[in-house]
Amino acid sequence: MKFLYLLFGFITILAQAQENFVKINGSTNVNKFQCVNNKFKAENGVFTFTERKLPNIILKVNDFDCGNKMMTKDFQKILNSEKYPDMTIKFINFTKTQKSYNAVVEVRMMNQSKRYNVEFNIENNKLIGRKNVKFSDFNITPPKKMGGMIVVKDDLNLIFSLSTKI
Template sequence: MKHLLYFLFYFAATSLSAQTNTLVILGKTNVNTFKCTNTGFNHVVDLDSKSAQSFSLAVDDFDCRNRMMTADFRKTLHADTHPKMSVKFIKLRKINTSNYYAAQIEVRLMNRAKLYDVTFFSDDRVLQGSKTVKFSDFGITPPKRMGGTIQVKDTLDLSFSLLAKS
């Protein structure tokens, strides 16, 4: 009985913690890499919906696990004047009978929108996908620090993990 209770507790804890929306932005500098994560938004993607679906994220909810880097990231994205980032699923269709979906998404940041084609995988509860984007897609100059000694690369990897329903 003790083992059963432990198993149920472990399963419930891991299931609940794994079921959150996450947008991770991975970037590189000429010295290091960085990872900024946002889990502060609610949205469930309806895999059967034929209409556009969108959600917004607060730029201030991104956390880079380093106070100075987080502040620099938010400053680069102009969180004070553009506090929201949005993602809109323009098209979402299942690829054959697999668990893969082809999507066209619009990412809107700092009043600029860019369309991307993304392939997502779904296990019927979580929709996962990634896309490489650029700061310059949104008119952002990648930041430099320490007099240009540290330069952030223009390329970023967005990684989505979104709650889904069918």
């Protein structure tokens, strides 16, 4: 019986180690928020980065969870998920530096594309990248709530975590 518990625990840790996610962190004049999509996977379990094959990740906007039903619904409405159900993250270029990796990443949503230079590091077999972006990069006006008393700030912090073999 102890063996089964250990095996189950190992499988759970392994499954968690393979989890991919994209987090979008933002704030208002009152609070902070975080919306996460962790419902996507690589074809073979891990993302590969070779000259001939770089990832093209398709995220369902409705798979983002902001930890609060109302915030999640508002987030999906801001990104117009009914008309534009997908957000795409496409790696255009990927190079190794002495201490990290640099990538050109194209983010496409709501028929708008924007390219960003993103620095990635390897942490626990995961490729972790962070980039500051803005709603306005995609022609989105940050929303206001309660008659303008709550204002969402334009600045967002995008975090990528991808299981990989590099």
